[in-house]
Amino acid sequence: MCGIIAVVGKEPVASLIIDGLSRLEYRGYDSAGVVLCENELIRFRESNGTDSLSRLATDVILKDCKATLGIGHTRWATHGKPSIENAHPLFDCNNEFAIVHNGIIENHFELKEELLKRGHEFTSNTDSEVIAHLAEESVEAGKNLGEILSKVVSQLHGTYAIGLVGSKFPNELAVAKNISPLIIGVADDFIAVASDIPALLGKVSEFYLVFDGQCIDIKDQEINVVSANGEITDILRTEVNWDLNAAEKGGYETFMLKEIHEQPSAVADTLRGKKGQLSTLVFDEMRLSAQELRDIEKIFLVACGSSFHAAMVAKYAIEHWTRLQVEIDIASEFRYRDPILDSRTLVVGVSQSGETIDTLQAIKEAKRWKSTVVAISNVVDSSLSREADTVLYTRAGPEVGVAATKTYVSQITALEILALALAELRGTLYPSEVDKLFDELSSVPLLIDETLKSETTYREISREISYSKDFFFLGRHVGYPTALEAALKLKEISYLHAEGYAAGELKHGPIALVDDKVVAIGIATKNRLLDKVKSNLEEVKARGALIAVVASEEFTKYCFKVPVTHELFHPIIDIIPMQFLAYELAQINGNDVDRPRNLAKTVTVE
Ligand code: M6R
Secondary structure, eight states, X not given: OOEEEEEEESSOOHHHHHHHHHHHGGGOOSEEEEEEESSSEEEEEEOBTBTHHHHHHHHHHHHTOOOSEEEEEEEOOSSSOSSTTTSSSEEOTTSOEEEEEEEEETTHHHHHHHHHHTTOOOOOOOSTHHHHHHHHHTOOTTOOHHHHHHHHXXXXXXXXXXXXXXTTSTTEEEEEEESSOOEEEEOSSEEEEESSGGGTTTTOSEEEEXXXXXXXXXXXXXXXXXXXXXXXXXXXXXXXXXXXXXHHTTTOSSHHHHHHHTHHHHHHHHHTTOTTOGGGTXXXXXXXXXXXXXXXXXXXXXXXXXXXXXXXXXXXXHHHHHOOEEEEEEHHHHGGGOOOOOTTEEEEEEESSSOOHHHHHHHHHHHHTTOEEEEEESSTTOHHHHHSSEEEEOOOOOXXXXXXXXXXXXXXXXXXXXXXXXXXXXXXXXXXXXXXXXXXXHTHHHHHHHHHTTHHHHHHHHHHTTTOSXXXXXXXTTHHHHHHHHHHHHHHHHOOEEEEEEGGGGGGTGGGGOOTTEEEEEEESSOTTHXXXXXXXXXXXXXXXXXXXXXXXXXSSEEEEOOOOOGGGHHHHHHHHHHHHHHHHHHHTTOOSSSOTTOOSSOOOO
């Protein structure tokens, strides 16, 4: 997830671009960059984490450039580590075209290979740079910039919002969109295009929606749709009545709520580009051979908090599909218990931030024993990714709320991909079976969408059971990690007493706590042990607890209904109503859900 902005007008645009970028910074801040176009393209780039943009602003202001055309970018690294070289805008070979891009170009390997053969020279490790070089090749007499970009995007597979400027195209801007967001704002003396409304709020008088497949040329205060994919051949005016504070959160009242709603795209982006490539194990940073992975005899999954719960789900999937033995460890315990590690052991460190000290130390311990290390991280070039032999990135974009939501479901997704890849590599599943499972996993984003439509009902049920101060979450098989994650969410943001249990374990002690003040929530979706979960719920009901369920069939009054998917993919869906439960109860208690007390987003102390 990155933010782009492009402005063309009659007055200098530098400050508009910088200000817009500051409002897009929530989309990533690995680096920031601007190109201002006079007779040549003047580029400014900084890569210094949260300082990137303030440094960039100083550079741009000092230059006092009066250009009336420019593009800007704030980066959340997906391909290529955060660095000046990988910061956008990116140039072609002759510095005649500059591009900014948000999204993922899935066929960039193939395109780059071809471009290299034709003599192009690359200066970054990004997937995006191919766009600038393709623009260089697409120049033809009489073609405007929009037409050039249209030819470029016809060769791209993947997601994109692109801004293109050229030194030989004064006061002209071209933009294109596919899946990644893009909005146009029109003011009296300029037209601007940006990844999100906040970048332009209060500065333009009209907003227009750009549709997927559209490629647009903007010049002399005119907007021309050069090419469209499908029937929508024009842009569409839209009303925006947000205030700025709400707008930065995409119109949602908190970052957490926004991030809950971003889960369909977080999962879809994590899956993107992986289909058909499992047998060759296309990780994001590959420093391992397929043979090395075939030789693995045992797997350890190490993680903390929500990441640990995602890893617990993966244990069920990996063992089931690969028949490899999987152990799972809380990272802070792992290295102190003298685990049996060797060169035939695969250790998977799961961490959205990639900076959690305990997970990092666990990975270091594994390396000390020459084990193979895979990182699952949401942050490109995080300490964990650098330490690992190979990385599989979750593509959830930055998560601001302290409670993990979209990164949690993306981690499960990435781990399911790893499980399927290992099964295909080791021959424990036929390729056709892997394909079928992958297709079913690929339909999960749509099911999350469907689940999110029940938000109002989920929140109503949550209010009805909000009288209780004691919540038990009960699940079996992969419902067990969901029960643990649901309890963690509730504790973390609503400060209520919540416990997650393996439902079958309850009668070995905890059931003594059950009385009529307790609410017990069963994870009762499609699962080989569903009947047993139902019996366990009856046991607590008989002791006075109020029963609620996450289920696909309404067999009790308080039902958080969810759609059906494969048993091993259900945790991705089942946690969503529980996120709303935690959210609603936190709101009722007046808590700051984005910054709950006593917690930090990233834990870098032991
Ligand atoms: O960045 P990590 O995934 O390593 O973080 C691990 C935990 O600190 C994290 O999942 C924490 O439990 C979340 N705040 C839970 O919502």
